[in-house]
Amino acid sequence: MLRIIFRSEVTSLLSYTDIQKICLASARNNRKFNVTGYMVECGGVFVECLEGPPENVKSTMKVIESDRRHHNIATLLHHRTSHRRAFGVWSMNVMFLDDQLLWQRAIGSVHAYDRFLEYSRDPAFSIGVLARAYRHACAVLRVDPAAPTASRGKIPRLKQMLRD
Template sequence: MNIYQLTYQSKSIGELDQDILNLILEEAITRNSQEQITGCLVYFNGSFIQILEGAKENVLSTYDKILKDKRHHLIDLLWENDSEKRFFEKWDMGFFSPESDNEILFVNNYKLLSSFADKSRGATLSFWASVEKVLDSKLL
């Protein structure tokens, strides 16, 4: 079975508090579990970066819902392709967002995670490069 992967980046409408982020995560986990979609969502410095993987129809349906979600805008499709395997196989939706007092630790830990990640495919390379760019933008 081929897996379809899609990576996008967007900006939140204002800063989102932890309650809203938790709601987004709960919605994603429920929907993705039902649709057999895996992936990772990162929220940092007002930006979302997400990779979705699963059946093409399910991923595109989820992305269409994201395009209509009023909590974010400036949605930019970074990558889409078919793959022979999932890279986030055990994650209905991995989610990362720092607590304000642990921001530097978050950035450093995430960069370490990124250094170990499989970047052998365009989708994962695009995802991790976009995450690193957003993380670095806060430090500049």
């Protein structure tokens, strides 16, 4: 299995609805390729994880890289592993961390909240935020974060794309 985590920035303003649509299209596409993952958005910065068969993750990444709605795409992690998926529940889902209260509940200290644009360039910081957001979403939505490796990721409902 290949796991890629990347960070990118919106090219121009995207509404929550725009991002929800991107997430839904992503979830549908990823499911076909047995790819799972999760993303967070905060202040126009995305951090996203993709996991699955290496060739499928790489081809998905190519499609994402040619999407002009975001730019400054930087790979934070590129890791082949035989371990189970760490973000295996959904084929894609998103958490909007723009709400400070949600940030506090999901991530903890709000110290870095205002400086996500800058801090998220640090891979360890971003991966930590993504992992906490995923765990928080699983807890709130009452799903087991350790999804069975054999099953394909779920397509999220709109109300499962947490924003407050």
